[in-house]
Amino acid sequence: MEGQPHPYVPRDLQLPGYVPVSLSQSTILSVYGVASVLVVSLVWILSGRSRRIAKIDRLLMCWWAFTGLTHIILEGYFVFSPEFYKDKSSNYLAEVWKEYSKGDSRYAARDAGIVTVEGITAVIEGPASLLAVYAIATGKSYSYILQFAVSLGQLYGDAVYFITSFLEGDNFAASPLYYYAYYVGANSSWVVIPLLIAIRCWKKICAAFHNQGQKKTKSR
Amino acid sequence: MEGQPHPYVPRDLQLPGYVPVSLSQSTILSVYGVASVLVVSLVWILSGRSRRIAKIDRLLMCWWAFTGLTHIILEGYFVFSPEFYKDKSSNYLAEVWKEYSKGDSRYAARDAGIVTVEGITAVIEGPASLLAVYAIATGKSYSYILQFAVSLGQLYGDAVYFITSFLEGDNFAASPLYYYAYYVGANSSWVVIPLLIAIRCWKKICAAFHNQGQKKTKSR
Numbered sequence: 110m111e112g113q114p115h116p117y118v119p120r121d122l123q124l125p126g127y128v129p130v131s132l133s134q135s136t137i138l139s140v141y142g143v144a145s146v147l148v149v150s151l152v153w154i155l156s157g158r159s160r161r162i163a164k165i166d167r168l169l170m171c172w173w174a175f176t177g178l179t180h181i182i183l184e185g186y187f188v189f190s191p192e193f194y195k196d197k198s199s200n201y202l203a204e205v206w207k208e209y210s211k212g213d214s215r216y217a218a219r220d221a222g223i224v225t226v227e228g229i230t231a232v233i234e235g236p237a238s239l240l241a242v243y244a245i246a247t248g249k250s251y252s253y254i255l256q257f258a259v260s261l262g263q264l265y266g267d268a269v270y271f272i273t274s275f276l277e278g279d280n281f282a283a284s285p286l287y288y289y290a291y292y293v294g295a296n297s298s299w300v301v302i303p304l305l306i307a308i309r310c311w312k313k314i315c316a317a318f319h320n321q322g323q324k325k326t327k328s329r
Numbered sequence: 330m331e332g333q334p335h336p337y338v339p340r341d342l343q344l345p346g347y348v349p350v351s352l353s354q355s356t357i358l359s360v361y362g363v364a365s366v367l368v369v370s371l372v373w374i375l376s377g378r379s380r381r382i383a384k385i386d387r388l389l390m391c392w393w394a395f396t397g398l399t400h401i402i403l404e405g406y407f408v409f410s411p412e413f414y415k416d417k418s419s420n421y422l423a424e425v426w427k428e429y430s431k432g433d434s435r436y437a438a439r440d441a442g443i444v445t446v447e448g449i450t451a452v453i454e455g456p457a458s459l460l461a462v463y464a465i466a467t468g469k470s471y472s473y474i475l476q477f478a479v480s481l482g483q484l485y486g487d488a489v490y491f492i493t494s495f496l497e498g499d500n501f502a503a504s505p506l507y508y509y510a511y512y513v514g515a516n517s518s519w520v521v522i523p524l525l526i527a528i529r530c531w532k533k534i535c536a537a538f539h540n541q542g543q544k545k546t547k548s549r
Contacts, residue, residue, distance in 0.1 A: 226489070
């Protein structure tokens with residue numbers, strides 16, 4: 110159970126039984142990229158069949174399908190697989206987290222903060238994201254508040270993710286390349302897009318109450 | 330700098346320079362209790378001067394003033410005072426956290442997850458709670474979405490707080506009494522009340538969009 114030497118930082122991190130990543134970086138990224146493009150294309154095409162759905166809403170449906178499946182499949186696997194770094198079967202999902210841990214070794218180390226944030230993301234925000242696809246498609250009255258709630262949850266998760274790392278010395282990446290590509294780069298979409306969606310929903314919700322207020326004033 | 334023996338669990342927690350709590354438990358709780366009753370009474374009386382504000386909204390204003398000041402003053406002190414456990418001056422705020430650490434020693438130990446959640450709570454949710462008092466009083470269109478956002482942030486913070494402790498063995502209380510009184514009891518209000526407010530705001534926001542939808546249908 111000694112395991113092979115791991116590539117992660119800090120170097121003294123103990124990972125007994127560690128089995129190195131066997132798929133190449135380009136294979137791991139390509140599978141995720143192609144799968145994501147397929148999901149987004151499918152949602153874009155299907156949502157285009159209804160004339161009623163505006164382009165911005167179709168784009169949002171693509172985002173929610175993509176982020177929801179990422180949360181449930183990728184992050185869900187991580188949450189419930191504490192020993193992924195021992196996997197010998199080249200299981201794609203284990204390979205993803207072995208590779209990503211080069212950018213943030215807290216994943217391999219099973220840091221409690223990471224597991225907590227990923228758990229909330231996978232179990233609550235993942236299904237809620239897919240519900241958002243349905244809510245937008247069918248014009249539910251809870252569409253904006255649901256999108257706002259999930260986006261705010263993603264932003265809170267980002268804050269916990271980055272601030273805990275900062276407080277603990279910000280030294281969990283195997284190299285500056287992995288730091289910027291994985292830790293900063295891969296997470297940046299989940300900062301920028303939820304922020305834009307949260308702002309949009311906030312404005313839409315304010316406008317709904319503003320209209321309601323005007324209606325009440327008029328009907329007096 | 331050896332410091333005196335501390336009462337916290339785990340017993341091997343290193344707190345060099347620790348100075349024991351000097352105020353009694355009843356003094357610490359009374360000051361917080363009396364100050365809170367004063368704040369709530371003041372907001373209740375002032376908000377009662379306007380006939381326009383419904384009782385439920387006045388109650389919410391009391392909650393937001395109380396929770397906002399707790400976040401800013403108590404939790405704000407903790408976030409920016411990493412060495413509170415060394416305080417010799419019987420500073421009330423240091424005493425609060427020396428006492429509360431008996432229920433959760435991660436505060437004295439400066440756990441990164443705790444500091445992060447408390448930081449977000451003190452710096453963002455505290456001022457946002459006071460803004461909610463103003464928003465309710467003046468009937469702003471952003472009143473419900475603001476209250477929803479802060480409540481959801483409080484609930485996310487609770488989740489991180491309790492789940493990280495569970496994952497790390499749930500052994501941070503000096504005794505079962507402190508565990509149930511401080512760790513469970515003191516936090517339970519910040520689970521139940523934000524949950525109720527979030528549900529109420531969700532319903533109000535859905536109703537606003539429902540009305541807007543009906544209005545559009547009628548005007549066709």
